[in-house]
Amino acid sequence: MRKVVGIMATVAMLVCFAAGCSSSGGSGSGAAGSGAAASGTAAASGKMKPIAKDKIKVGVIHITDPAEGAGYTYTHDVGIQAMQKEIGLEDSQIIRKNNVPDTDPAKIETAMRDCIDEGCNVIFATSFGFMDVCEKLAKEFPEVYFSHGTGYKCNGVNFNNYFGRIYQARYLSGLAAGLQTKTNKLGYVAAMDNTNAEVTGGIDAFAMGVAKVNPDAKIYVKVTGSWFDPEGESQAAQALIDSGCDVIAQHCDTTGPQTAAEKAGKWGVGYNSDMSKDAPKAVICSVMWNWGAYYTAAVKSIIDGTWDGTNYYGGMKEGLVTLSDLSSFADPKAKELIEAAKKDMLDGKFNVFDGVIETNDGKKIGEEGKTLSDEEITGKINWYYKNVEVK
Amino acid sequence: MSSKTVREPLLHIVKRDEIPAKKAMVLRIVAFLLALIAGGLFMLSIGCNPIEVYQTIIVGCFRSNMAIQATVKIMIPLVIAALGVSLAFKMRFWNIGAEGQIIMGGVFASYFALFHSDWPHWVLVIVMFLAGALGGAIWAYIPTFCKVRFNTNETLFTLMLNYIAYYIICFLRDGPWCDPNSPGFAKIATFDDNATLDKVLGVHSGWIIAIILLVAVFIYMNYTKQGYELAVVGGSSATATYAGMNVKKIMIRTMLISGGICGIGGMIQATGADATLSVGVAGGVGFTAIIIAWMASLDPRIILIISALFAILEKGSRVVESNMGISADSSAVLQGIILFFIMGCEFFFRYKFQGRAKKGSE
Numbered sequence: 011m012r013k014v015v016g017i018m019a020t021v022a023m024l025v026c027f028a029a030g031c032s033s034s035g036g037s038g039s040g041a042a043g044s045g046a047a048a049s050g051t052a053a054a055s056g057k058m059k060p061i062a063k064d065k066i067k068v069g070v071i072h073i074t075d076p077a078e079g080a081g082y083t084y085t086h087d088v089g090i091q092a093m094q095k096e097i098g099l100e101d102s103q104i105i106r107k108n109n110v111p112d113t114d115p116a117k118i119e120t121a122m123r124d125c126i127d128e129g130c131n132v133i134f135a136t137s138f139g140f141m142d143v144c145e146k147l148a149k150e151f152p153e154v155y156f157s158h159g160t161g162y163k164c165n166g167v168n169f170n171n172y173f174g175r176i177y178q179a180r181y182l183s184g185l186a187a188g189l190q191t192k193t194n195k196l197g198y199v200a201a202m203d204n205t206n207a208e209v210t211g212g213i214d215a216f217a218m219g220v221a222k223v224n225p226d227a228k229i230y231v232k233v234t235g236s237w238f239d240p241e242g243e244s245q246a247a248q249a250l251i252d253s254g255c256d257v258i259a260q261h262c263d264t265t266g267p268q269t270a271a272e273k274a275g276k277w278g279v280g281y282n283s284d285m286s287k288d289a290p291k292a293v294i295c296s297v298m299w300n301w302g303a304y305y306t307a308a309v310k311s312i313i314d315g316t317w318d319g320t321n322y323y324g325g326m327k328e329g330l331v332t333l334s335d336l337s338s339f340a341d342p343k344a345k346e347l348i349e350a351a352k353k354d355m356l357d358g359k360f361n362v363f364d365g366v367i368e369t370n371d372g373k374k375i376g377e378e379g380k381t382l383s384d385e386e387i388t389g390k391i392n393w394y395y396k397n398v399e400v401k
Numbered sequence: 402m403s404s405k406t407v408r409e410p411l412l413h414i415v416k417r418d419e420i421p422a423k424k425a426m427v428l429r430i431v432a433f434l435l436a437l438i439a440g441g442l443f444m445l446s447i448g449c450n451p452i453e454v455y456q457t458i459i460v461g462c463f464r465s466n467m468a469i470q471a472t473v474k475i476m477i478p479l480v481i482a483a484l485g486v487s488l489a490f491k492m493r494f495w496n497i498g499a500e501g502q503i504i505m506g507g508v509f510a511s512y513f514a515l516f517h518s519d520w521p522h523w524v525l526v527i528v529m530f531l532a533g534a535l536g537g538a539i540w541a542y543i544p545t546f547c548k549v550r551f552n553t554n555e556t557l558f559t560l561m562l563n564y565i566a567y568y569i570i571c572f573l574r575d576g577p578w579c580d581p582n583s584p585g586f587a588k589i590a591t592f593d594d595n596a597t598l599d600k601v602l603g604v605h606s607g608w609i610i611a612i613i614l615l616v617a618v619f620i621y622m623n624y625t626k627q628g629y630e631l632a633v634v635g636g637s638s639a640t641a642t643y644a645g646m647n648v649k650k651i652m653i654r655t656m657l658i659s660g661g662i663c664g665i666g667g668m669i670q671a672t673g674a675d676a677t678l679s680v681g682v683a684g685g686v687g688f689t690a691i692i693i694a695w696m697a698s699l700d701p702r703i704i705l706i707i708s709a710l711f712a713i714l715e716k717g718s719r720v721v722e723s724n725m726g727i728s729a730d731s732s733a734v735l736q737g738i739i740l741f742f743i744m745g746c747e748f749f750f751r752y753k754f755q756g757r758a759k760k761g762s763e
Contacts, residue, residue: 107722108729109724113588113681114684115675115676116675116681117684124461127464127465127469128680128724142677
């Protein structure tokens with residue numbers, strides 16, 4: 011945005027030059043500079059000091075603006091608000107830095123330093139691209155808690171990562187979607203290809219849910235190559251619909267695929283927030299994050315001194331991952347099946363990636379009687395389940 | 402009827418004589434106050450107290466060492482890039498390509514930061530510095546060569562090269578320089594500590610380089626033969642030719658320096674501020690620098706002041722956003738309003754509106 015303004019101002023100036031006038035003009039678009047050489051002292055090993063509730067000040071770094079009202083950043087901010095209510099923090103104890111570009115380390119660092127300068131002692135960075143700056147600043151500010159979402163790094167002291175078993179909810183949504191389809195073709199708009207284990211594992215979990223209730227159905231995947239691409243996501247969904255898919259699931263940030271499904275009179279499975287708000291006639295159910303479960307637990311642990319700086323990987327059990335209520339037009343059998351599977355997950359009887367799993371290129375993954383480790387789930391799933399086809 | 406009457410417009414713009422420096426200063430102050438008032442009205446309209454907003458901007462920049470350091474960090478690339486383009490503009494060479502020259506400086510320096518981080522620190526820093534200057538200079542040489550050889554339009558040429566430079570980073574990020582440890586999120590790896598600039602007084606040492614460059618450019622422009630030559634070419638290349646100057650040579654030499662300085666800015670941003678090469682390495686600085694250079698009338702001393710004002714506005718706006726809960730778009734509008742007035746007053750230095758001439762005159 012700012013860059014566009016800068017370019018426009020420059021063009022305006024060029025017009026001015028053409029008229030032989032040496033005036034000046036424009037708009038602010040200065041990139042933020044910042045320090046790099048992490049010369050700060052390394053964080054002292056051992057436990058962090060707890061912070062009293064009224065001394066806590068939280069800085070939140072968002073990649074876009076929660077005012078969008080749906081999708082990724084909104085969902086994180088709803089979690090922050092839930093934490094604020096649950097713990098009982100004042101409004102002045104939370105600072106938000108919105109629209110921080112994840113591709114500009116200098117701007118990320120400026121935003122975080124701003125928060126620290128304003129007295130923040132807890133930083134929640136909600137987007138993947140903020141990870142390395144968190145790691146760096148955690149060294150320089152050993153007394154500040156850094157918690158970074160959806161990545162993988164931590165330092166075991168004042169910098170950790172939080173993420174979750176969203177594949178559990180995806181499996182459940184697969185049950186509903188598998189029952190819903192009439193054409194036995196389901197579409198899936200994916201942000202990344204099989205180099206990303208989170209996306210690929212999510213597709214596999216969804217496909218396994220579908221296969222459980224509908225062995226004849228196939229899942230067609232289209233990759234957009236971007237986490238946030240309003241136009242590309244809608245187009246990918248439309249292409250899938252055109253090729254005969256009648257349920258559109260998604261792993262990307264906008265509501266585009268769901269609204270495209272609604273427009274075409276098809277169904278869909280939303281993601282991040284409850285997308286039945288955005289496409290009430292299409293969304294069967296939504297796979298949702300309840301980040302409030304983590305934010306509340308994290309701030310609590312900081313207050314009572316139990317924070318341990320290790321990575322958090324929560325799921326259905328912790329309430330971090332949920333499935334929205336089924337819509338009225340969902341298949342009547344779905345509810346019971348989902349409840350049963352959910353119960354098995356909570357009891358630990360069923361973990362989605364159990365036993366031997368067949369891939370779509372004829373390989374076999376896993377062992378009978380065992381389940382995939384978290385390490386494999388978070389970093390090594392680069393295969394698709396047998397009923398998946400990538401377009 | 403054979404004769405057609407041409408109606409003159411009610412108002413038309415005419416060039417005015419040079420106005421005295423004192424009057425210009427008064428005009429500037431008036432424009433600044435008007436800007437604050439207009440910005441204040443906008444703030445009122447969205448329900449903010451304007452005095453509180455302006456106060457927050459200033460306080461947000463100077464309330465602590467960390468805030469001052471952050472403001473200085475924003476200033477560094479602005480100063481360097483503005484110095485770079487001002488050399489070209491003095492010669493009336495429209496270098497709109499600072500953005501691309503910054504990027505290429507960053508790219509060249511990053512090669513050594515990524516693949517030779519085991520070199521001794523000072524050797525590496527000096528090599529990266531020279532590489533950055535070389536990268537920017539090459540990116541400035543291409544359009545200049547075409548200008549002196551084929552008389553191409555340098556404004557368009559340098560502008561377009563910005564986009565090519567931008568996509569070169571995208572290519573490197575997604576392809577050959579992609580960090581293998583970052584699945585699903587293409588980025589270039591963070592540089593080794595050995596390959597980043599040292600901090601002096603809490604800010605990466607780019608600020609020292611900026612000050613040295615500022616002094617050097619000031620001396621070069623005002624007290625050297627080459628500086629005189631480029632000013633003559635800027636005044637009139639015909640005069641320069643008549644005086645026996647090699648205009649083509651002066652043009653290429655000046656642009657190599659101009660691009661080289663911008664490239665150094667890119668090197669500092671990548672190895673000092675970012676500790677990696679990102680697509681935001683220039684981040685619009687190359688365009689803002691053009692505005693700064695002209696607002697400063699191409700005087701390096703004033704460039705320092707104007708850059709500081711830009712940095713304060715930028716840093717302070719960010720604090721206003723988070724403290725007062727206004728959106729980034731609203732603070733961009735505020736910045737735009739302030740700059741609009743200040744830029745508008747420059748217009749009135751050179752032109753004035755004149756009413757329709759009375760019938761029969763002329």
